[in-house]
Amino acid sequence: MPAPRRVWGREVREGSYGGHAGLVYDEGPATFDDLMAGTEVWTDRTFLVHGERRVTFAGFRAAAHAARKRLADNGIRPGDRVMVFGYNSPEWVVALWALWLSGAVPVLANRWWSGAEIDHAVAVLAPRHILTDNELTVVTPSSPLGDLRDAFDVDAVFSPGIETDGDAAALMLFTSGSSGMPKAVELSRRSVICNQHDIMQRTGRLPHLLDADSVQVVSLATTPMFHVGGLSSLLTHFLTGGKIVLTEGRFDAGQILRLIEREGIQVWGAVPTMAIRILSHPDFDSFDLSSLKSWPLGGAPVTTALLDRIRTKLPQLRERGLSNTWGMTEAGGFLTVADARDLTVHPGTVGRPYPVVELRIADPDPDGIGEVLARSPTVMNGYVGVADAVNAETVDADGWLHSGDLGHLTDDGYLFIDGRSKDIVIRGGENIACPHVEAAIATHPAVVEVAALGIPHPDLGEELVAVVVHQAGAVAPTPDELATHVTGALSYFAIPTRWEIRARPLPTLAGEKVDKKSLATSFAARPND
Numbered sequence: 001m002p003a004p005r006r007v008w009g010r011e012v013r014e015g016s017y018g019g020h021a022g023l024v025y026d027e028g029p030a031t032f033d034d035l036m037a038g039t040e041v042w043t044d045r046t047f048l049v050h051g052e053r054r055v056t057f058a059g060f061r062a063a064a065h066a067a068r069k070r071l072a073d074n075g076i077r078p079g080d081r082v083m084v085f086g087y088n089s090p091e092w093v094v095a096l097w098a099l100w101l102s103g104a105v106p107v108l109a110n111r112w113w114s115g116a117e118i119d120h121a122v123a124v125l126a127p128r129h130i131l132t133d134n135e136l137t138v139v140t141p142s143s144p145l146g147d148l149r150d151a152f153d154v155d156a157v158f159s160p161g162i163e164t165d166g167d168a169a170a171l172m173l174f175t176s177g178s179s180g181m182p183k184a185v186e187l188s189r190r191s192v193i194c195n196q197h198d199i200m201q202r203t204g205r206l207p208h209l210l211d212a213d214s215v216q217v218v219s220l221a222t223t224p225m226f227h228v229g230g231l232s233s234l235l236t237h238f239l240t241g242g243k244i245v246l247t248e249g250r251f252d253a254g255q256i257l258r259l260i261e262r263e264g265i266q267v268w269g270a271v272p273t274m275a276i277r278i279l280s281h282p283d284f285d286s287f288d289l290s291s292l293k294s295w296p297l298g299g300a301p302v303t304t305a306l307l308d309r310i311r312t313k314l315p316q317l318r319e320r321g322l323s324n325t326w327g328m329t330e331a332g333g334f335l336t337v338a339d340a341r342d343l344t345v346h347p348g349t350v351g352r353p354y355p356v357v358e359l360r361i362a363d364p365d366p367d368g369i370g371e372v373l374a375r376s377p378t379v380m381n382g383y384v385g386v387a388d389a390v391n392a393e394t395v396d397a398d399g400w401l402h403s404g405d406l407g408h409l410t411d412d413g414y415l416f417i418d419g420r421s422k423d424i425v426i427r428g429g430e431n432i433a434c435p436h437v438e439a440a441i442a443t444h445p446a447v448v449e450v451a452a453l454g455i456p457h458p459d460l461g462e463e464l465v466a467v468v469v470h471q472a473g474a475v476a477p478t479p480d481e482l483a484t485h486v487t488g489a490l491s492y493f494a495i496p497t498r499w500e501i502r503a504r505p506l507p508t509l510a511g512e513k514v515d516k517k518s519l520a521t522s523f524a525a526r527p528n529d
Contacts (some may be wrong), residue, residue: 272297294322
């Protein structure tokens with residue numbers, strides 16, 4: 001007999017969590033068992049597609065319980081930290097759920113890490129075990145992630161999941177950046193569940209309102225699931241009966257286009273760099289992409305120029321298919337969302353906050369711009385292995401997360417991100433927000449992508465430079481042409497003084513964010529031409 005499905009409440013009220021006040025939902029699931037039980041309405045419906053493999057909802061649930069038993073037989077106990085080090089795959093997803101059902105804490109490591117970064121994460125977190133699809137030279141006991149493939153072929157023993165306190169650690173993710181070692185972010189079960197509650201409430205797809213005959217949404221997962229955006233998308237589609245198509249290997253624009261056509265992909269969440277490379281693919285126009293109905297973007301600033309290109313190339317997305325989100329690992333997921341109408345009426349916005357998210361601007365300047373602070377049940381418990389003072393500066397005693405992003409709020413609650421407090425070039429005493437410069441340059445018709453950054457200057461302190469990628473086969477714009485193009489849109493001091501104009505793509509970090517550190521190093525080593 002299937003367990004009763006928990007109701008996901010719609011009403012928001014004043015409450016408390018984590019020892020401070022805040023907004024909460026009136027009711028909702030409280031455990032991972034609750035979440036799993038809610039998917040029992042779907043049995044033979046396909047859940048995961050990976051190459052030629054097809055995994056049904058029933059098959060996946062059975063595999064998760066079988067894998068859970070295997071973990072217990074290997075000594076994994078409630079509260080143990082277990083690192084999962086692998087690319088997106090059905091086995092990775094099974095490992096995540098098996099650990100949750102066992103009461104253990106999944107530690108989602110970045111599969112693109114160097115050996116030094118793996119060693120650092122292991123030293124900081126001291127996991128009991130590592131599930132990996134690669135050979136690792138660490139002392140921690142490990143086993144092949146691929147061994148869990150057998151869990152899809154055995155009869156599972158179903159039993160209630162082991163649950164811990166809702167505010168205790170339930171998941172660990174890592175920040176990614178261009179300097180320093182990644183920091184481990186600890187999220188509670190409350191955080192994981194509430195992030196999904198927010199998304200499904202805003203999209204009108206609360207799971208308890210969906211039945212076996214509800215329309216299945218087909219999504220494409222290209223963002224790694226060890227990043228908060230990829231993980232959130234995975235959980236949303238699992239809880240709402242969706243089908244998730246996984247890519248094979250690292251990001252490849254040609255593979256993405258083939259999968260959209262072959263699998264009838266309806267939803268594809270991506271970071272802007274991915275979108276740019278898809279639109280610039282030489283064979284873009286030869287694929288049937290008419291199935292694509294929703295293309296949410298996030299993870300980096302989304303320029304108006306990029307949105308215009310998408311609307312031109314994929315006209316079916318003009319009215320309602322585009323959206324922009326803002327969030328971060330430390331927030332446990334997403335904090336705001338802008339739909340297609342928002343992006344038309346308020347160009348450049350990242351939208352309004354999700355139902356239980358509170359926003360405020362700290363120390364605004366005369367234009368209302370300051371650091372964006374957010375409070376939500378999704379906000380992290382804190383960083384693991386860092387000084388208490390660092391955690392106190394990031395999440396204060398009242399639960400406000402200091403995002404490090406600069407932004408402003410309109411009177412009707414729309415948030416605009418005006419830059420990153422650390423993505424600022426200070427040239428001769430003038431503060432220059434790099435995203436603002438990039439947005440202006442990106443409006444040039446020959447520009448595909450652009451990165452603005454600062455390098456040391458003997459007199460000014462910092463000098464603003466830009467690396468511009470032009471359209472393949474097009475005549476490359478000159479520095480003078482680009483400088484003239486942005487004159488009037490940018491202050492004179494915000495126009496780059498040095499340029500690199502090239503055809504090859506910008507280098508990226510994990511998650512396809514532009515690697516500005518490597519660009520700055522390359523630029524600084526070059527003679528001033």
